Amino acid sequence: MLYRETGQFKASYVEDMAILPIRQDRIGLFAILAFAFVGVPLMATFQIWPFGSEYLLRAILLPFLILALAAIGVNILIGYCGQISLGSGAFMAIGAYSAYKFGTGIGEIGLPPLPPILAILLGGLCSALVGILFGIPSLRIKGLYLAVATLAAQFFFDWVFLRVKWFTNYAPSGSVSAPELRFFGYLVETPIEKYLLALTFATVFALLAKNLVRGAIGRQWMAIRDMDIAAELMGIRPFYAKLSAFAVSSFIVGVAGALWAFVYLGSWEPLAFSIDRSLQLLFMVIIGGLGSILGAFLGAAFILILPIFLNQALPVLAAPVLGLGDTLGWHWLSEFGRHMTSTEVVTHLEFIIFGSLICFLLIKEPHGFARLWALAKEKLRLWPFPY
Amino acid sequence: MTAVIPYGIGTALAALMFVLLRKDRKSVVDMSVHIALAIVAAIFIGFLTVQAIANPGGFLEILIGGLLAGVLYSLVALGFVLIFKASGVFNYAQGAMVLVAGLALVRCLDFMVASGLPFALALVIALAFAVAVMALTATVIEKHVLRPLLNQDGLTLFMSTIGATFVLEGLAQMVFGSDVYPLRLFPTDAWFLMENLFQGGILVNKLDVWGGLIAGILVVSLAAFFQYTKTGRALRAVADDHAAAQSVGIPISWIWFVVWLVAGIVALVAATVWGTKLGIQFSITFLALKALPVLIIGGFTSVPGAIVGGLIVGAGEKLAERYLGEMIGGGIEYWFAYVLALAVLLVRPQGIFGEKIIERI
Numbered sequence: 001m002l003y004r005e006t007g008q009f010k011a012s013y014v015e016d017m018a019i020l021p022i023r024q025d026r027i028g029l030f031a032i033l034a035f036a037f038v039g040v041p042l043m044a045t046f047q048i049w050p051f052g053s054e055y056l057l058r059a060i061l062l063p064f065l066i067l068a069l070a071a072i073g074v075n076i077l078i079g080y081c082g083q084i085s086l087g088s089g090a091f092m093a094i095g096a097y098s099a100y101k102f103g104t105g106i107g108e109i110g111l112p113p114l115p116p117i118l119a120i121l122l123g124g125l126c127s128a129l130v131g132i133l134f135g136i137p138s139l140r141i142k143g144l145y146l147a148v149a150t151l152a153a154q155f156f157f158d159w160v161f162l163r164v165k166w167f168t169n170y171a172p173s174g175s176v177s178a179p180e181l182r183f184f185g186y187l188v189e190t191p192i193e194k195y196l197l198a199l200t201f202a203t204v205f206a207l208l209a210k211n212l213v214r215g216a217i218g219r220q221w222m223a224i225r226d227m228d229i230a231a232e233l234m235g236i237r238p239f240y241a242k243l244s245a246f247a248v249s250s251f252i253v254g255v256a257g258a259l260w261a262f263v264y265l266g267s268w269e270p271l272a273f274s275i276d277r278s279l280q281l282l283f284m285v286i287i288g289g290l291g292s293i294l295g296a297f298l299g300a301a302f303i304l305i306l307p308i309f310l311n312q313a314l315p316v317l318a319a320p321v322l323g324l325g326d327t328l329g330w331h332w333l334s335e336f337g338r339h340m341t342s343t344e345v346v347t348h349l350e351f352i353i354f355g356s357l358i359c360f361l362l363i364k365e366p367h368g369f370a371r372l373w374a375l376a377k378e379k380l381r382l383w384p385f386p387y
Numbered sequence: 388m389t390a391v392i393p394y395g396i397g398t399a400l401a402a403l404m405f406v407l408l409r410k411d412r413k414s415v416v417d418m419s420v421h422i423a424l425a426i427v428a429a430i431f432i433g434f435l436t437v438q439a440i441a442n443p444g445g446f447l448e449i450l451i452g453g454l455l456a457g458v459l460y461s462l463v464a465l466g467f468v469l470i471f472k473a474s475g476v477f478n479y480a481q482g483a484m485v486l487v488a489g490l491a492l493v494r495c496l497d498f499m500v501a502s503g504l505p506f507a508l509a510l511v512i513a514l515a516f517a518v519a520v521m522a523l524t525a526t527v528i529e530k531h532v533l534r535p536l537l538n539q540d541g542l543t544l545f546m547s548t549i550g551a552t553f554v555l556e557g558l559a560q561m562v563f564g565s566d567v568y569p570l571r572l573f574p575t576d577a578w579f580l581m582e583n584l585f586q587g588g589i590l591v592n593k594l595d596v597w598g599g600l601i602a603g604i605l606v607v608s609l610a611a612f613f614q615y616t617k618t619g620r621a622l623r624a625v626a627d628d629h630a631a632a633q634s635v636g637i638p639i640s641w642i643w644f645v646v647w648l649v650a651g652i653v654a655l656v657a658a659t660v661w662g663t664k665l666g667i668q669f670s671i672t673f674l675a676l677k678a679l680p681v682l683i684i685g686g687f688t689s690v691p692g693a694i695v696g697g698l699i700v701g702a703g704e705k706l707a708e709r710y711l712g713e714m715i716g717g718g719i720e721y722w723f724a725y726v727l728a729l730a731v732l733l734v735r736p737q738g739i740f741g742e743k744i745i746e747r748i
Contacts, residue, residue, distance in 0.1 A: 084542055137729060140732070141733075143541055143542075145683065145687075145737075148679045148725075149732050151725055152725035152728065154725075156725065158721070159722050163716040163717070164716070229746055275676070283549075286542070286546050344565065345561060347557075348565070351556055352561070355554035355557065356550070356554055357550075358549070359531075362536065362539075362543055363535040
């Protein structure tokens with residue numbers, strides 16, 4: 001009833017090509033953005049539920065925004081250009097460590113410590129350069145073969161940042177700490193400020209990515225994804241299209257890596273960017289929906305929150321079993337309940353439920369949450385009188 | 388002067404490869420990549436030859452050790468190849484299947500021995516139990532994961548096997564426990580060869596030799612199974628073309644069950660060898676990641692490729708670790724296999740033994 005595009009006439013090409021052609025979508029997006037930029041910080045300042053506690057901002061929203069940014073980068077490569085990559089963790093690491101080097105200054109070439117904003121962007125740029133290098137095999141290798149080839153990047157850079165002490169400024173423990181986060185003279189310290197910083201980055205890059213994939217280059221990527229030989233015959237240069245996808249994707253992933261290290265972790269080790277991170281990003285992209293910017297956000301939210309939720313919920317769910325066993329005096333039942341709430345079993349249960357949910361979602365909706373959202377919108381347009 | 392001959396050999400070999408691959412070059416990028424790889428190969432081979440001449444005993448020891456260790460990688464890679472051939476599924480869960488098989492075996496064996504059965508009988512029962520567990524795993528995966536995902540693209544199937552990996556890892560550890568369980572099925576002591584030829588002889592681990600023997604037996608019996616049994620022929624038919632096989636009356640879902648079961652048995656065999664080497668523990672699942680470059684080098688669809696790929700990876704990474712590792716910081720075993728696989732892919736996208744990929748519009 002509310003969601004109708006009837007009467008919204010497009011009088012110009014610009015209006016027709018708008019990112020959100022339907023007015024209700026625009027209003028919805030602006031409402032969400034306004035809430036995220038103004039509402040959440042205000043609620044956090046005045047301690048209003050649910051944003052009153054620091055935990056939600058620091059441990060859920062901040063990593064969500066940064067990983068969603070990374071997922072956008074991965075989605076450009078996998079979802080839009082069809083080049084499967086399992087090396088995203090490595091590109092995050094490259095972004096993080098080169099930003100660290102720029103942020104603390106490179107004495108060998110007389111480079112003074114750069115301000116963090118510049119360091120983060122330069123980190124992304126380094127990541128893009130390496131991305132182009134590791135994208136070269138994609139000109140000959142396709143599909144899952146390419147996925148394994150990108151694992152070479154993952155393992156190689158894991159090793160580089162662990163063994164080459166220059167990258168960690170010869171820190172004896174191998175763990176490094178981010179420089180002071182001073183943006184244009186303003187020090188970012190509290191969770192609210194960090195959240196706003198991550199939100200700004202995520203918004204700007206999401207807009208950038210959305211516009212890139214709508215433009216000529218994005219259409220080239222999609223043509224390559226759908227059938228590269230046909231695209232080549234139509235005059236799209238695979239060399240240029242594939243490598244540009246690698247560059248843009250690794251740039252965004254690198255920036256996300258730098259943010260992850262600087263803003264979220266503060267101090268980190270190479271382990272933070274292992275193969276598990278790559279798989280996590282891949283899950284976000286697939287569960288969220290390949291070839292969708294919105295999907296990156298939905299997937300990131302799901303994959304990030306599900307384990308946290310399970311971790312909190314399982315002991316709570318097992319508590320009644322324990323209580324029931326105690327009240328009835330059934331020894332075995334309370335034993336069972338106690339067993340199920342031990343940390344070890346909860347970890348295993350998390351694995352099992354997470355894995356089964358992934359399989360379930362893939363079976364039910366192989367195109368991810370983005371497709372579900374599109375279907376919901378279709379239904380909403382006809383609601384409440386479908387024909 | 389002494390370095391001229393080894394590097395000459397390296398250059399000659401690299402040049403030979405370069406000439407042999409002339410038909411694969413289609414663009415300037417290919418050309419430059421090939422030239423770069425040929426230079427690296429020439430230097431690498433030359434360098435290794437120098438080392439081999441300087442200390443032939445040590446070189447041979449590392450080479451043999453590496454080759455035998457590589458066979459153990461092949462054991463894991465074999466399971467991948469079987470499933471990929473028959474169903475086009477890139478099965479990330481192979482490592483988890485090794486863990487499941489190993490845990491089932493070792494826990495049942497311990498239980499049987501503890502309850503007073505003679506070791507041989509206990510082993511037979513435990514093996515049967517492990518096979519039953521793998522059959523159950525195969526049924527569940529085939530029925531509840533793969534069949535609903537029929538005709539989805541490779542990436543979705545791949546992700547679903549990662550999901551299955553999580554489930555298998557969690558379930559196996561919850562049911563069977565998550566400690567390190569030692570398994571003693573094969574001798575693990577060292578063995579010295581050719582002591583009269585080289586000073587100190589060549590040290591070979593007996594377990595590695597056993598691993599090689601078992602891999603050999605496994606490959607021969609798999610080949611016989613594929614070649615001479617009815618199910619084996621049906622398997623090959625399915626591998627060639629699903630739809631055509633189905634249209635002549637081959638029951639696809641039965642075939643897939645068989646393939647996953649065979650892959651499970653291969654995983655069990657791998658678990659016996661790796662379990663003796665490391666003990667059955669969670670880290671055994673990372674073998675899946677070690678097996679991937681083996682697959683790439685050998686080709687996803689080739690059983691002999693898995694063996695040859697394993698040999699190349701095993702020997703390559705041990706030699707590189709020994710001779711290059713000390714120059715650039717050690718631990719290069721961690722990535723060497725992958726970089727090697729990347730180099731092979733740049734030259735032959737289908738791997739050494741893989742079927743040529745033909746693309747049509």
